[in-house]
Amino acid sequence: MNFNLKHFLLGVSLIVTMSAMTPAKKTFSAAEQQQIAIPTSGLFDHSNAFSIDFSAIESNNYFFPLPVGKVKVVDDNQALEISTSTGDAVKAMFAGVVRLSRNVNGYGNVVVVRHDNGIETVYANNAQNLVNVGQRVKAGQTVAIVGSDAGRTYCKFSLMINGGRVNPKTFIDLNSHILRKQTILCKKNGNYVDVSVVDNSEKQAKDIKDITLSSNEDKIDLTGLPKSEWSYPLPGSHVISPFGGARHHPGIDLKTRPNDNICATFDGVVTMSGTYFGYGNCIKIKHNNGFETLYGHQSRNLVKSGDKVKAGQIIGLTGRTGHATTEHLHFELFFKGHRLNPSDVFDNANKSLQQITLSCKNGVVKTQRNYFAKK
Incomplete structure (x- = not known):
């Protein structure tokens, strides 16, 4: 495929910067619906880089387009021809929104899906497209029926970032068809995007081990904790959905804008930053004091897995990625591995810490309220 490669440059060096992601849109301009290769609007509006943690993607959130197909690398390592049998179904690699679904001269019927993690996937040479522009698709959903050309039946598949193709081998083990368990950093560099593999697994493991050792006490007193050591997750917000209830809500939903x-x-270490089930763009942090927190539905994640963060550091921007009907923050909290109602720890009305002592013994978390503590 003759994609415009000026938007892409493949890099292999380690780059350390903040991350950002863009949610898939449901509506697209006329140009986006006509052109296979086109920059992704809004991808770098708030940051010059974003990361994708493929190690955090569950197996049911990734599918190889034709699992039993035979792979041939073409177009100078920028695309795959996946040969298979007539009538086979072509599957969406990740969840996302269909940006283009039409016949393109020279490529046959083409489907382009814009994914929540900033990647776009291209499925060309289809006998029939089975999805429409603006349609939300799940990972593994059938998007087309494979087509034939010159006596061969195959799908021509490629991945794009900001309109430029990425070497598929950067993301996928072509022998096993399995997604590589790694973090990819995509950094804007003028008219190009540098793509690099971030190997922080050993550093992250050490940081988490250090945190675990420093937080092995089964008791924490939040009374009078200095403001420099904690932060409300979304200042200025109000609760739109509480913990528990009839739908067994595992956290609280906070809304601002x-x-x-x-x-x-x-303070803590980011243990996951990427798309995660219905949470959309999601972040998990293991903290020094025995807490773990989860933040969901971000429009963008601004930290990557392995980053050390401080209390109050901006880690993401509110959005509606995943299963969300409005822009908000879904916030979950755990102590010593046990889920808590975040409202037991945070006073949501006053955006302050509850004056309590938490203890964990024999797998049971108990709360002691310090009524006479000064707030």
């Missing part, structure tokens, strides 16, 4: 700043509640 789209693309508002989300803060880390305590």
Whole structure:
């Protein structure tokens, strides 16, 4: 495929910067619906880089387009021809929104899906497209029926970032068809995007081990904790959905405005930053004090897996990625591995810490309220 490669440059060096992601849109301009290769609007509006943690993607959130197909690398390592049998179904690699679904001269019927993680996937040479522009698709959903050309039946598949093709081998083990468990950093560099593999697994493991050793006490007193050591996750927000209830809500939903700043509640290490089930763009942090927190539905994640963060540091922007009907923050909290109602720890009305002592013994978390503590 003759894609415009000026938007892409493949890099292999380690780059350390903040991350950002863009949610898939449901509506697209006329140009986006006509052109296979086109820059992704809004991808670098708030940051010059974003990361994708493929190690955090569950197996049911990734599918190879034709699992039993035979792979041939073509177009100078920028695309794959996946040969298979007539009538086979072509599957969406990740969840996303269909940006283009039409016949393109020279490529046959083509489907382009814009994914929540900033990647776009291209499925060409289809006998029939089975999805429409603006349609939301799940990972593994059939998007087309494979087509034939010159006596061969195959799908011509490629991945794009900001309109430029990425070497598929950067993301996928072509022998096993399995997604590589790694973090990819995509950094804007003029008219190009540098793509690099970030190997922080050993550093992250050490940081988490250090945190675990420093937080092995089964008791924490939040009374009078200095403001420098904690932060409310979304200042200025109000609760739109509480913990528990009939739908067994595992956290609380906080709302302010789209693309508002989300803060880390305590010091810690980011253990996951990427798309995660219905949470959309999601961040998990393991904290020094025995807490773990989860932040969901971001429009963009501004930290990557392995980053050390401080209380109050901006880690993401509110959005509606994943299963969300409005822009908000879904916030979950755990102590010593046990899920808590975040409202037991944070006073949501006053955006302050509850004056309590938490203890964990024999797998049971108990709360002691310090009624006479000064707030």
